[in-house]
Amino acid sequence: MKKDEKRRLIDNKGLRLDGRKADELRPITLKVGILERANGSAYIEHGNNKILVAVYGPREIHPKHLALPNKANVRCEYRLATFSVNERKSPAPRRREHELSKIIQEALESAIFTERYPRVAIDIYIQVLDADGGTRCASVTAASLALADAGLPLSGMVSAVAVGKVDGQIVLDLSDIEDKEGEGDLPIAVNNQDGSLTLLQLDGDFSVEDFEKALDLGTEACKTIYEMQKQVLLQKYEDIRSSIKAAEAEGEEEIDEELGEPESLRIADEDEENGEEEGDLEFVDIEVDEDEDEENGEDEDYFSDQ
Amino acid sequence: MPQRPEDIVGEIEKKHLLDLFRKKKIRQDGRSFNETRPLTIEVNCIKKAEGSAKATLGQSLAVAGVKMELGEPFPDTPDMGVLIINSELSPIASPTLESGPPTKESIEIARVIDRGMRESHAVALDKLCVVPGGKVWIVFVDIYFIGDSGNFFDVGSIATMAALKSTMMPVTKVEKDGTIVKTEETIPLPLNRLAASQTFVKVEDIILCDPDLMEERIAEARFTCAFTEEGRLCAVQKGLNGTFKRDEIMEMIRTGQQKSLERIAHIKENSVDTNHVF
Numbered sequence: 001m002k003k004d005e006k007r008r009l010i011d012n013k014g015l016r017l018d019g020r021k022a023d024e025l026r027p028i029t030l031k032v033g034i035l036e037r038a039n040g041s042a043y044i045e046h047g048n049n050k051i052l053v054a055v056y057g058p059r060e061i062h063p064k065h066l067a068l069p070n071k072a073n074v075r076c077e078y079r080l081a082t083f084s085v086n087e088r089k090s091p092a093p094r095r096r097e098h099e100l101s102k103i104i105q106e107a108l109e110s111a112i113f114t115e116r117y118p119r120v121a122i123d124i125y126i127q128v129l130d131a132d133g134g135t136r137c138a139s140v141t142a143a144s145l146a147l148a149d150a151g152l153p154l155s156g157m158v159s160a161v162a163v164g165k166v167d168g169q170i171v172l173d174l175s176d177i178e179d180k181e182g183e184g185d186l187p188i189a190v191n192n193q194d195g196s197l198t199l200l201q202l203d204g205d206f207s208v209e210d211f212e213k214a215l216d217l218g219t220e221a222c223k224t225i226y227e228m229q230k231q232v233l234l235q236k237y238e239d240i241r242s243s244i245k246a247a248e249a250e251g252e253e254e255i256d257e258e259l260g261e262p263e264s265l266r267i268a269d270e271d272e273e274n275g276e277e278e279g280d281l282e283f284v285d286i287e288v289d290e291d292e293d294e295e296n297g298e299d300e301d302y303f304s305d306q
Numbered sequence: 307m308p309q310r311p312e313d314i315v316g317e318i319e320k321k322h323l324l325d326l327f328r329k330k331k332i333r334q335d336g337r338s339f340n341e342t343r344p345l346t347i348e349v350n351c352i353k354k355a356e357g358s359a360k361a362t363l364g365q366s367l368a369v370a371g372v373k374m375e376l377g378e379p380f381p382d383t384p385d386m387g388v389l390i391i392n393s394e395l396s397p398i399a400s401p402t403l404e405s406g407p408p409t410k411e412s413i414e415i416a417r418v419i420d421r422g423m424r425e426s427h428a429v430a431l432d433k434l435c436v437v438p439g440g441k442v443w444i445v446f447v448d449i450y451f452i453g454d455s456g457n458f459f460d461v462g463s464i465a466t467m468a469a470l471k472s473t474m475m476p477v478t479k480v481e482k483d484g485t486i487v488k489t490e491e492t493i494p495l496p497l498n499r500l501a502a503s504q505t506f507v508k509v510e511d512i513i514l515c516d517p518d519l520m521e522e523r524i525a526e527a528r529f530t531c532a533f534t535e536e537g538r539l540c541a542v543q544k545g546l547n548g549t550f551k552r553d554e555i556m557e558m559i560r561t562g563q564q565k566s567l568e569r570i571a572h573i574k575e576n577s578v579d580t581n582h583v584f
Contacts, residue, residue, distance in 0.1 A: 034584050036365050037400050037454060043584045048353050050583050052452060054398040062404075077397070077405050082448040083355035083371025091392060091448065092407075125397045125405070127450065129369060129583055130352045 009178055010167040016178070018047075022171045025161070025221055030142070030232040032149040040150025044142035047175060048132035051139055053146040057122035072117035076105030076124040078139055084131040100136050101126075107140050107189040107199035111154045112147065122152070133176035134162045140189045140199060145229050149236070156193025159225040162186065163218040165204060170214045172221050186214050190222040315523045323524060327512050334520060335364070340561055342504075342516040345572055347464065348580040349472035357473025357495065360583055361465035364518060367399075367453030369583060370465035372445060372473045372495070376486060379435070379442040387434020387442045391420040393449040393462060400454035414545070416449065419463045419503070421541040422532030423447075426501035429470060433496040436478050441486055443475065445495070456519040459530045459543075460569075463503040468573050470495060501540060502569035503532035504562035508548055515561060529558050533566035 010016055020026070026047035035041035038054035061067045066075075078101040082089050093101075104126065112122065124146070126139045137160035144158040164174040165184035179185055184204020191198050197219075206214065326332060333339070343364030352358035357372035379386060393416035397403045408416075423429065434443035447469060449462045473495035476488040507517040507525035514521050522528075526548030532541040539559065544550065550558075 029582075031584050035398065035453060038398065041398075045582065050352070052398060052583070056397075056401050059401070079396075079405070081352075081369075081371060081450055082392070082446065083352055083358065083373045085354055088373035088375060088446050088448075091394060123397070127396055127398050127452065129371075129450070130354050132353075 007181065008167060009181060010169060010171075016166070016171065016175070018175055020173075022169055023217060023221075025173045025224065026175070028141075028225065028228055030145060030228055032145050032232055032236050038146075038150075040146045040148070040152070042142040042145035042149060044138050044145075046132075046134065046138035046141070047173075048130055049128070049135055049138045050130035051135065051142050052127045052129060053139065053142045054125045055123065055143070055146040055150040055152070056125075057150070058117040058120040058152075059123070061119065061121035066121070067119040070118055071114035072112070072120050072122045074105055074109045074112060074114060074122045074124070076101050076108065076126065076143070078104055078126040078128070078136070080128045080131060080135070084128050100139075103199060103201065104136060104140055104143065107160070108143055108147065108158055110196075110198050111144065111156055111158050111191050111193075113153050113155065116153070122147075131176070133174050133179040134187070136160070136199075137162050137187050137189065141225055141229065145232065148229075148233055156191040157226055157229050158189050158191050158198055159222040159229060160187065160189035160199060161218050161221045161225060163188065163214040163221075165206060165210060165214070170210060170217060172217050184210075186211070186218065188215065188218045188222070190219055190226075192222065192226040195219065315520065319520070320524045323520060324510065324512075327509070327514075333514065333518075335518065339513065340515045342565060343518070345464065345569065347468045347573060347577045349468055349577045351580050351583050353581075355469075356475055357469045357471075359465045359468035359472055359577070360580075361461050361468060362453070363455075363457060363461040363464070363516065365453055365455035366451075366457055366461045368449055368451050368458070368461045368465040370447055370449045370462070370469035372447050372469050374473070374475045374495075375444045375446065376436065376441050376478070376488075377444040379439065383431075384439035385432065385435045385442075387429070387431040388444040389420070389424060389429050389431060389447070390444065391416050391423060391447045391449070391466060393419070393451065393458075395451050395458070399451045403454070414543075415458050415462055418459055418530055418532075418541065418543045419449070419466055421543075422463055422501050422503050423466060423470070426532065426534040426538075426540040427498050428467065428501045428534075430496035430498050436486055437480065437484075445470075445473075454519065456517050456522045457505050459505045460503055460516060463501075463532065464569060464573065467500055467502060467570075468577050471497065471500065471573060472577070500535045500570045500573055501532055502566040502573065503530050503541070504558075504565040504569070505530040506558045506562070507546075508550060508554070513554060513558060515565065529555070531559055531562040531566070533563050533570075535567070535570045537563055537567060539563070 029045040031043040034043050040055035042053045044051050124143050128135050140160035162174045163186045164182050166178045166182040186202045189199035346362045349359045351360050352371050355371035356374045360369045395403050395412045397405050474492040475495050477491040479487045506529045508527040528545040530543045
């Protein structure tokens, strides 16, 4: 394609197609704990990207031969919904999805203390529902939150963003069009504990100076995203605290209103409760590993807990 | 469909539920036997899709997206568009689901939903022909189940119907040389009518409408019926190993008709426009 045929992505005032400055992030919304049955979950809207992440584990590993004797097996699946892209994608994962699953898993695993959980699985499922450029980075940001939401001890929160080159300029957080029509794309992920890079890819045409500038711009932006991640986790615990306070204020009434349990089952139910205090009875004969693992769910009721 | 130990229901839990049903005539969440869970429908949450909807039934959650593509018609219907409904039981929804090729369960759900849509002639496929025998619109509906609290059949069919209703398709122009051009202009996907389904399960001799997860797990038989907005029966599926008596079926059909009409009204009147999935 000839230079003059190309659409300009940055105008004379230095503004991009969506009105952003070169070093400006798209709006980001983060949510945690949205899925009922996952141990941890998160939802991110990054520009028009909408991505859902569920984390299960540490849990028993299937098939068994995938168990690692010295650490947890962190498994990650990144999937694009068929309707998340311009042309419908076939439901079966493509090579790109397999590669990104691997790259994202590696970006996150370095932050997880996997050696604390030998022989079990930590499963991360990423579903991109709406894609708008930079899905791998948004996925890492959300998955890191979901891991924290699952109560897994992490060495640090991982944040990610793509930097790129558009109309010869280094710009932050590429949109879908900038990604497709720009000159280069540099997705990075940073573990905020020590600033180390856990994901780094590049395609396009960069001078060494451009690369250095882009890397610094991205690393700086990851700190901003890290602050948002911290905020949403803090908010979650604030909400739990205030709901406990509200419940205490309402007193004992609620307990009496609980659905009537049949008389004949009273004794059996007490047994169940006693069992639960010492660790779930049901798990005892399933797998010894499960018992050693921390239970991550917040006081879910007996029936929805399985 | 127990696949993992977590899916197996303890005898004590089953006994507790049955005691609740028999003695109090009430279900675990306080519903009566014929009561459905609260339904919410939000549309247009996916920007890349031509139509989309998120439906929740209690804690069960499905997102359906519609993509429209130009393609070949089936040889026996050369002047009709094509409707393809596919579902994905995402491991995001539940610890008992695994990713991989579609399971029998997932295919059954998609086919039952498909049958309700197809047999009701909800989508006016005859209006989706661009060049007879050559190019027609293919309507892909993909349903992602992302919250599992039972009854994927109904939450999926509601999401599908609402997504189809929200779909805006491009207007095509056939050039002199026969090439087909998609214009910027869009029109609503032509629909003849709406349809909705209602699912029941049977536990011993008790029939429960809109089963939750626990009820589904202890169920011996399952029954789904779909109705058009005119109240006509368009699809039925009996599932699981248990059986139904004639009178039980007739009662479910009558209740199902009433509930399906309520759901259709809900899709028409209470679909909320949104930019967010959560």
